[in-house]
Amino acid sequence: MAVTLLTTVTVIAMLAKESFVFFSEVSIVDFLMGTEWHPLLVPQSFGVLPLVFGTMTIVIGSVLIALPCGLMVAVYLSEYTSAKGRKFLKPSLEILAGIPTIVYGYFALTFITPIIKSIYPDAEVFNGLSGSIVVAVMILPMISSLCDDAFRSVPSHLKQGAFAVGANTFEVVSQILIPASKTRIGAAVILAVSRAIGETMAVTLAAGATPKMGLQFLESIQTMTAYIVQVSLGDTPQGGIEYQSSFAVGALLFLMTLVMNLIGHQLVFKKGKYDS
Amino acid sequence: MFIEIKNLDIFYGQKKAVKNINLKVKKGLVTAMIGPSGCGKSTLLRSLNRMNDFIPGARVEGEVNFLGKNIYGKNIDPVELRSKIGMVFQKPNPFPKSIYNNIIWGPKINGYEGDFDELVEEALKGAALWDEVKDRLHESAFALSGGQQQRLCIARAVAMKPEVILMDEPCSALDPKSTLRVEKLINDLKGKFSVIIVTHNMQQAARVSDETCFMYEGELIEHDKTETIFTKPAHKKTEDYITGRFG
Numbered sequence: 001m002a003v004t005l006l007t008t009v010t011v012i013a014m015l016a017k018e019s020f021v022f023f024s025e026v027s028i029v030d031f032l033m034g035t036e037w038h039p040l041l042v043p044q045s046f047g048v049l050p051l052v053f054g055t056m057t058i059v060i061g062s063v064l065i066a067l068p069c070g071l072m073v074a075v076y077l078s079e080y081t082s083a084k085g086r087k088f089l090k091p092s093l094e095i096l097a098g099i100p101t102i103v104y105g106y107f108a109l110t111f112i113t114p115i116i117k118s119i120y121p122d123a124e125v126f127n128g129l130s131g132s133i134v135v136a137v138m139i140l141p142m143i144s145s146l147c148d149d150a151f152r153s154v155p156s157h158l159k160q161g162a163f164a165v166g167a168n169t170f171e172v173v174s175q176i177l178i179p180a181s182k183t184r185i186g187a188a189v190i191l192a193v194s195r196a197i198g199e200t201m202a203v204t205l206a207a208g209a210t211p212k213m214g215l216q217f218l219e220s221i222q223t224m225t226a227y228i229v230q231v232s233l234g235d236t237p238q239g240g241i242e243y244q245s246s247f248a249v250g251a252l253l254f255l256m257t258l259v260m261n262l263i264g265h266q267l268v269f270k271k272g273k274y275d276s
Numbered sequence: 277m278f279i280e281i282k283n284l285d286i287f288y289g290q291k292k293a294v295k296n297i298n299l300k301v302k303k304g305l306v307t308a309m310i311g312p313s314g315c316g317k318s319t320l321l322r323s324l325n326r327m328n329d330f331i332p333g334a335r336v337e338g339e340v341n342f343l344g345k346n347i348y349g350k351n352i353d354p355v356e357l358r359s360k361i362g363m364v365f366q367k368p369n370p371f372p373k374s375i376y377n378n379i380i381w382g383p384k385i386n387g388y389e390g391d392f393d394e395l396v397e398e399a400l401k402g403a404a405l406w407d408e409v410k411d412r413l414h415e416s417a418f419a420l421s422g423g424q425q426q427r428l429c430i431a432r433a434v435a436m437k438p439e440v441i442l443m444d445e446p447c448s449a450l451d452p453k454s455t456l457r458v459e460k461l462i463n464d465l466k467g468k469f470s471v472i473i474v475t476h477n478m479q480q481a482a483r484v485s486d487e488t489c490f491m492y493e494g495e496l497i498e499h500d501k502t503e504t505i506f507t508k509p510a511h512k513k514t515e516d517y518i519t520g521r522f523g
Binding site: 082083155156157158159160161162163164165166167168171175176179180 | 325327330332355356358359360362363365366367369370371372373381382385386429432433436
């Protein structure tokens with residue numbers, strides 16, 4: 001406990017210290033509102049928005065893919081499969097969460113990207129879609145597992161009431177079960193978003209290193225995390241403004257995931273009945 | 277015959293919960309099922325609209341003929357069956373929707389083509405709830421009291437215009453005043469629908485039903501006019517139960 005707390009405090013202190021140095025040279029407004037990010041070219045520009053857009057591309061793309069798939073998996077687990085099937089399927093799904101993210105990165109680059117290029121020949125080698133798909137695979141277990149828990153916590157007498165007025169399983173799932181679980185589905189999405197924001201290795205490998213404004217799925221982009229990797233790989237001298245910029249990006253990233261996690265946990269542990 | 281049960285056995289895994297039931301239920305009457313806890317009365321009730329399908333390990337042998345067709349036979353769609361045999365549960369279980377949508381949900385998914393406003397009014401009047409909720413039809417059903425929620429669940433069943441309404445201890449979660457209202461409602465439903473009600477409350481059975489079945493340890497001991505069961509039962513077991521010697 002003490003070690004965890006100490007680590008957290010140290011991380012926050014470091015982020016704050018280095019960001020402070022950075023913001024004494026670059027104004028916060030220019031950082032948050034700027035639309036150009038090229039810290040390694042002269043003249044330097046530190047507008048973080050292209051990196052934020054890069055991250056948003058991955059987040060939006062991956063959630064759009066993982067949410068419907070995750071819901072379908074959760075519905076299958078909670079309503080259609082037998083207790084036996086569930087016992088086998090749920091752990092196998094959770095194995096997905098244990099695969100090293102760098103492996104996912106290679107998987108994206110060598111398997112998903114060629115498929116994308118065969119459908120969209122104009123797509124670049126590094127592209128937002130490939131990153132989104134691979135991050136979707138990574139967050140799928142979390143979404144399906146949390147939604148499965150949500151569905152199973154809907155009282156069985158509510159479902160039986162629905163069956164008793166002549167509803168079939170699909171109608172019960174789509175019109176009773178999912179609406180009754182909407183808060184907890186929302187929580188699952190928020191926790192998944194926070195995971196997608198923080199995802200690093202896979203998107204660095206798959207999505208590229210070209211900061212761009214707007215949501216670009218077929219072009220090379222750069223996420224906030226991928227930029228931090230780029231700096232840490234040693235392209236920049238320690239102590240320079242470029243080096244410190246990675247801490248500013250890190251601090252922003254930290255704040256974003258923190259807020260998401262707080263909202264998500266609030267929803268997951270929200271007490272009380274199923275929604276009305 | 278309206279409902280005719282022939283040689284019905286129901287198992288939960290290895291355990292036989294209902295044993296060799298033969299029973300005829302008449303149309304338009306209120307039939308009560310009484311007996312001590314665990315005697316299989318709820319299990320038998322739930323077998324009449326195949327709600328036991330949802331219990332893992334439950335298995336049915338024998339026949340339940342409804343309007344001349346065995347509901348456990350081939351080519352029977354349990355979803356369609358349940359639109360003709362409705363059910364009211366022990367605990368009020370309104371859907372997480374408005375009062376209005378609670379009523380129309382069943383008819384809507386079953387392709388009802390009439391006027392929904394009329395249907396809601398008719399069903400709520402049928403369940404003696406209209407006057408209390410007519411000004412807040414679009415509020416959540418959870419805002420209602422337990423007794424009102426249970427009458428809403430009855431209205432929900434009535435709105436399907438079923439042949440039969442099964443009631444599984446519908447008053448066990450209600451206070452005496454709400455219980456009385458529901459009992460009065462069951463009386464009003466008589467003739468329009470056939471009602472089969474499971475109750476652990478003998479006085480309730482005596483108040484609301486035309487015919488009564490007494491069950492004990494999975495067997496149907498006696499089935500007769502309610503008056504006969506409570507005044508001159510044919511079996512010693514029935515007499516012991518209704519006079520409070522056990523159960």
